[in-house]
Structures are given as C-alpha cells and as structure tokens.
Amino acid sequence: LPEQEAFDIEYWLLEEAKLARLPRQKALAGKVALITGGAGGIGTATARRLMGEGACAVICDIDKEALAEAEAELAREFGKDVVRGLWVDVTKEEAVASLFAEAARAFGGLDICVSNAGIASAAPIEETTLALWQRNMDILSTGYFLISREAFRLMKAQGIGGSIVFVASKNALVASAGASAYCTAKASEVQLARCLALEGAPHQIRANVVNPDAVLRGSRIWKGEWGTARAASYKTDSDGLEEVYRERSLLKLSVYPEDIAEGIAFFASSISAKSTGNVLNVDAGHAPSFTR
Numbered sequence: 001l002p003e004q005e006a007f008d009i010e011y012w013l014l015e016e017a018k019l020a021r022l023p024r025q026k027a028l029a030g031k032v033a034l035i036t037g038g039a040g041g042i043g044t045a046t047a048r049r050l051m052g053e054g055a056c057a058v059i060c061d062i063d064k065e066a067l068a069e070a071e072a073e074l075a076r077e078f079g080k081d082v083v084r085g086l087w088v089d090v091t092k093e094e095a096v097a098s099l100f101a102e103a104a105r106a107f108g109g110l111d112i113c114v115s116n117a118g119i120a121s122a123a124p125i126e127e128t129t130l131a132l133w134q135r136n137m138d139i140l141s142t143g144y145f146l147i148s149r150e151a152f153r154l155m156k157a158q159g160i161g162g163s164i165v166f167v168a169s170k171n172a173l174v175a176s177a178g179a180s181a182y183c184t185a186k187a188s189e190v191q192l193a194r195c196l197a198l199e200g201a202p203h204q205i206r207a208n209v210v211n212p213d214a215v216l217r218g219s220r221i222w223k224g225e226w227g228t229a230r231a232a233s234y235k236t237d238s239d240g241l242e243e244v245y246r247e248r249s250l251l252k253l254s255v256y257p258e259d260i261a262e263g264i265a266f267f268a269s270s271i272s273a274k275s276t277g278n279v280l281n282v283d284a285g286h287a288p289s290f291t292r
C-alpha cells in the first residue's frame, strides 16, 4: 500500500475504535478481572480496555515500580476504587495462591483472568542453556499453569462460571529461528488452555487464547536481547523492525497493545459466551494459515 493510504486506513481504524467506546451499556459492568503482567504493554492496555467496559481490575506484576506506575495511571483514568496493583512472581506457587486470595477479597470475587506475564528470550539451540530453557518454562508454561489453576479453583468455587484468557504468541503455532525455548513454552500455553476448556465446560468456565504477532510499541520485551536479535536478523534497528513486521503482514498494518486488548475483551465478555478452547491470532494477517 502507498504510505498515505496505509496511514489513512490506520487512522480510520483508530476512529472506529473510538466510536466503539462511546457511551452504551458497558459489557463488563460489575465484573472483576485479574491481569498478570499488568505493568507491561499488553497487560496495561488490557486492564484499560476491560475497565473501560466497567470491570474492576487487579493488575499484578513482578516489577514493583512499573506496577505502581500502571496502577496510578489507571486510578487517574478510572478512579482508585476500581483498580488494585498486587505484586506477584507467577512462578511461585504460594505467591500465586495468596494473590488470588487477596484479589478475591479486594473486589469480592473473580470473573475474568488474563494470564499474560511473560518474557522473551532468544538463543540458537546450541547456545540455549538449561537455565535459559528453564526460565522460559518457569514463567511461560508453569506460570500460566499456576495462574490458571488458581483462577479455575476460585471460579469453580464461586459457581458462576468465568473466562480465562491466555496471551500466548504467534510463536505458539509458528517456529522462529533462535527461539526454541520461547516457542516451545508458548505452544504449551495453547494446549493448557484447551485442557482448561474441557475441564471448565461443566462449570461454564471458558478458556481461550489470543496470539499476538510482534507488538513493538509499549512492550518491554522488545527492548532487551529479543529485540536486538530480531533486529539483527532483519538487518535493521528497532525502529525499522516495526516496519518489517508491518510489511510482512497481509493487511500492512502494525499490531498495537490495544489490538491485543480488543481480542482479550472479546473472550472476556459474554459476546463470546459460546467460544471456548479457541485461538485468535491478532497479527494483521500473518497467521500460519498463509504461506508467503
């Protein structure tokens, strides 16, 4: 697409998104959502999107400083009574259990759980140390397990159903060179969600997955070794990377945290009441269904 046309389309999409948020009955009024990695790009955007629909949000993260900033930002936008920031390391069983106990106390229950906290690390297989492999498994695989198990237990005990949403990755389905630990851990999240969907169905607990493609803006994982390695593989710098991904997509559009939040909001709300065990790629058309 010519540059101007691409810009116009992006502008139009933003305007559409704004219109969609005009006053109407809020889809998540009275609901409580917990979002892990809530201090990060996709996590904060998700909290904002769900709160915009009337939900109360518990955002949790391992990064205390960033968490406090995100909590303050959301409190300014929506009021301090509807957001709570709680520290957690998602790899620690006891910390995760206390998190859910505190979250349930904060707003009287839990309806939506978004498992999103993550890292990204890059290394060719021969240079993948056991420690690197384990770190990916701990945060992305075990972390998603611990978080969703506690959410499941709480939702089942409440007896009113619920929605669990995993933020996995395009790399859950598509391999990337130099990222075997990340890809393998992300793939396990999809299968875990399907198992949750099976076991949750009798209790109206749904589990679905949103797979982002590269979301550079606002994301801290791109600022580290992951971004550096990806940029080097495309012979560009981090500014050039966004363009690389945009050009690679079918729609010639960049994917932003707000786009991922939109997919999450879909699975979080009753609009998707009849979807469980599903995967939504939010990638401007760069999914594994195409060969290019």
Ligand code: NAD
Binding pocket: 036, 037, 038, 039, 040, 041, 042, 043, 060, 061, 062, 063, 066, 088, 089, 090, 091, 116, 117, 118, 119, 120, 139, 143, 167, 168, 169, 170, 211, 212, 213, 214, 215, 216, 218, 219, 220, 221
């Ligand atoms: P981000 O780094 O901005 O946010 C991730 C957050 O997770 C950070 O705030 C970090 O502190 C937190 N976190 C990391 N380890 C944790 C732990 N042990 N316990 C609690 N919190 C922890 O990254 P993002 O882009 O917002 O990524 C969110 C999710 O989306 C991740 O699971 C990531 O793998 C996935 N994803 C991102 C992209 C992308 O391009 N940004 C693409 C595909 C998938």
